[in-house]
Amino acid sequence: MTAVLVLNADCGPLHRVSLRHAIRMLFREVAVVHEAEPGRRIGGYPMPTVVRLVSYVVTRWRHSRGPAWSRTGVLARDRHSCGYCGGPASTIDHVLPRSRGGRDDWANTVAACGRCNNRKRDRTPAEARMPLLVRPFAPTWALSV
Known part of the structure; x- marks a missing residue:
């Protein structure tokens, strides 16, 4: 369709x-x-x-900061590709894990495949020796149209 x-x-x-x-x-x-x-x-x-x-x-909402954070939004922003290996992603990963004070926001989350998400666990990318291929960013309304 x-x-x-x-x-x-x-x-x-x-x-x-x-x-x-x-x-x-x-x-x-x-x-x-x-x-x-x-x-x-x-x-x-x-x-x-x-x-x-x-x-x-x-459309006053279009002049606000941007779309609210969501798991679906992170996957769409990253085009369903893993931020660590570039493969197909189905989950999200917190760059700074929530167990260490990381929050659910655009700058702290990337799309990840299950394998990379499990391998990284609750470590930072540097500790896990898994550099990010992309830099997480907060999308604007112009990018979501």
């Missing part, structure tokens, strides 16, 4: 939705097709790639 970009009424990007959700928005008349694939239709609607909302939505 393809993703459809949703623009605010002022043509600023908001987020992406599924094609099914975009068709529902068109049916409810809360959005109009801004761009579509030529020659392709779904029922009475052209197949949208970009839809624009009919009325402006205030």
Whole structure:
């Protein structure tokens, strides 16, 4: 299923939705097709790639610091690749372990594969002789669109 970009009424990007959700928005008349694939239709609607909302939505939250920390967010930020070996990651690891005062925040967590996470245990990367391939950072709203 393809993703459809949703623009605010002022043509600023908001987020992406599924094609099914975009068709529902068109049916409810809360959005109009801004761009579509030529020659392709779904029922009475052209197949949208970009839809624009009919009325402006205030997005004050976009001007805040950024998205709240979450395990899913860390995996998405690191593109599901391990921060230690570069392989596929399914867990997160605390750079400074929680047992030593490390917190659940963007700058202290990286995506990790199970093997590297178990190997590092409750040590720092230097103590475990496992240097980080990436530097953890706090994402902004611009990166999450």
